[in-house]
Amino acid sequence: MESAGTLRRPLATVGKSPSLKRWDLACRILAALPGGYALSAFVGICLALWLPGLRIERAMTGMLTGLLIWPVAFMASFAFPDGRKVLGGTVITLLALMGLAALRGWRP
Amino acid sequence: MKGTFRASMAWLHTGLGLVTGWVLFAIALSGTLSVFREGISVWMRPELKTAHVQTVDATAHAVAWLTEHAAKSSAWYLAVPNHRAPYVFGTWEQPDGRYIQKALNPLTGSPDGIRDTLGGEFFYRFHFELQLPYPYGRLIAALAALALVVGLITGLISHRRIFADFFTFRPNKGQRSWLDAHNLLGVLAFPFHLMISFTGAVTLVTMLLPWGPQAVYKHDVMAGYTDLDPALESRPASGKPGHLTPITPLLQDAEERLRGAGISQIYIYNPADAASLITVIAGHNGTVSTLSHSLTFDGTTGRLMREHVETRPAVRTYTFLYGLHIARFTPDVTRWLYFISGLMLTAVIGSGMRLWTVKRLRLPHHLGHILTDRLNVGVLAGTPLAFASYFLANRLLPPMSLHRAGHEVQCVFIVWGLALVFALVRPARRTWPEMLTACAFACFAIAAVSSPWTNPVTQSTALVSLLFSGAFAYAAFRAFIKKAKQA
Known part of the structure; x- marks a missing residue:
């Protein structure tokens, strides 16, 4: 009884060379771990700075939303077919969020 | 496309599970025990006889x-x-x-x-601090909680027959049975698993993602805390000595103001100073949330200084999710459901780890697979054994010895360390039956030292540990048979 799991081809890397596969995986891991964390941090910062209302409410909404963002971003990083595009997309979104935060006075 | 998506999610499920599985197993088991932390605390203090307390x-x-x-x-x-x-x-x-x-x-x-x-405080603290220095234990626990969220969702995506798996268990079929058990336990209480892992991350969110509050409050951390619960007044000690106001009338006053919710906690700051403060936190009658209502009194005059009833939507969402995780609001029936679901989650994680090795050890053996297999014994059987030894240490160490509380905790880690070493140096097919037998005996011993079985706490502890003992004995028996077949 051979299971599909042991023979399953991980990720959408069919027909790519080993070094290309390694790059693909590295991009995904970068997008998922530091990228996903930074995304949720900046979503939190943007919501805290842009939402109307009390300071604590804005900060709390930002934190809780950030907590939802990371797992989703993490899974998305491995769901799309091209790892480099995933990393590119993460970086662009991140820059946009940083820009939005900077407009409201956020400084690194 | 759909096939590759599912395959990617299955790959992620397996990879993430392997990396975080052992930590999550210990977190899930200690969290499950923390459901009854008051009960465990009472069991561990047999000297306390009083049943009804004012x-x-x-x-x-x-x-x-x-x-x-x-x-x-x-x-x-x-x-x-x-x-x-x-x-x-x-x-x-x-x-x-x-x-x-x-x-x-x-x-x-x-x-x-x-x-x-x-x-029971030991299990409660261990559940989110892992006995590591602040803030590392908490950060690892928070990351593990999010990894569990991802693991649960990717697990759900990667298997096809969710409804059928409610009714599918094919025993005695090796890998197939492990997969069935893993799926059955995972699917059956899936909403609970997802809730408990996400709300677990919520309890640590202020540590994991402090950037939003930091952007709003800049460097004024105190202002953030004060905003979170505006009744939590803080003021420095005046340096002049003072006396606390008589506490009984103050508490009666507080009980009246809390309108039936009762008191859960009292904080007294700078008790011997003229600027002392007394904060009273409401209980959980009729509300899931923590911090629903709080009061702060001047410690020397007893005058009410601040009162806060939580009505702000985002903060209430937070305290609600927090309360859902720590389950202090729950009546006994719900606590048992939390306990059983928690055990199921522990078993999902354990069976997943076991499945990983069962699958791979059928292929030509690889050092990594053998090491994982052995560590599996050390963690999956060693953790219950270590936790059981905590209960036994509580009864076996001299009752009034010095640093006793610390020694009880040391027992846990000594047993755990020995179990890991023992499991690492010997083949897994030998250590599985041996360690499971040890667990069965340890649990049986807990039931025995619960005597006299006169109150609900000792009775239910004895009953639960007997059930565990039976389960471990059965597992050990199966492992012995398997070893005999292989030999």
Whole structure:
């Protein structure tokens, strides 16, 4: 009884060379771990700075939303077919969020 | 496309599970035990006989004792008695900065005569601090919680027959049976698993993602805390000595203001100073949330300074999710459901780890697979054994010895370390039956030392540990048969 799991081809890397596969995986891991964390941090910062209302409410909404963002971003990083595009997309979104935060006075 | 998506998610499920599985197993098991942390604390303090305790009187006794013995402390934190924990649990800071945690007798206010133990607090702290220094344990726990969220969702995506798996278990088929068990347990309580892992991350969110508050509050961290619960007044000690106002009328006043919710905790800051403060936190009657209502009084005059009833939507969402995780609001039936679902989650994680090796050891053996297989024995059988030894240490160490609470905790880690070493140096097919037998005996011993089985706490502890003992004995029996077949 051979299971599909042991023979399953991980990720959408069919027909790519080993070094290309390694790059693909590295991009995904970068997008998922530091990228996903930074995304949720900046979503939190943007919501805290842009939402109307009390300071604590804005900060709390930002934190809780950030907590939802990371797992989703993490899974998305491995769901799309091209790892480099995933990393590119993460970086662009991140820059946009940083820009939005900077407009409201956020400084690194 | 759909096939590749599912394959990617399955790959992620397996990879993430392998990396975080062992930590999550220990977190899930200690969390499950924490559901009954008051019960475990009572079991571990057999000297406490009192069943019905007057909240206000017991707290007044505790305050009187602390005034005499810990006046120099900067703060006392008291968890007041309730029908589950008939004593005051006090935590206070010593002048040297160390924290003392003791159960205080409800009739005398003194910790004397009650064995020094952390009780169920050990499992509760371990569940999110992993016995590591602040903030590392908490950060690892928070990351593990999010990994579990991802693991659950990717697990759900990667298998096809969710409904059919409700009714599918094919025993005695090796890998197939492990997969069936993993799926069945995972699917059956899936909503609970997802809720408990996400709300677990919520309890640590202020550590994991402090950037939003930091952007809003800049460097004024205190303002953030004050905004979170505006009743939590803080003011520095004046340096002038002062006396606490009589505590009984103050608590009666507080009970009236809390309108039936009861008191759950009392914080007393700078108790021997003219600028002392007394904060009273409401109980959980009729609300899931933590911090639903709080009061702060001037410690010397007893005048109410601040009162806060939580109505802000985002903060309420947070305290609701927090309350859902720690489940202090729940009646006994719900607690048992939390406990059973928690055990199922522990079993999902354990069976997943086991499945990983069962699958791979059918292929030509690889050092990594063999190591994982052996560590699996050390963690999956070693953790219950270590936790069981905590209960046994509580009964076997001399009741009134010095540093007893610390020694109980050391027992856990000594047993755990020995179990890991034992499992690493010997083949897994030998250590599985041996370690599982040890677990069965340890659980049986807990049931035995619960005697006399006269109250609900000792009775239910004995019953649960007998059930565990039976389960471990059955697992050990199966493992022995498997070993005999292979030999």
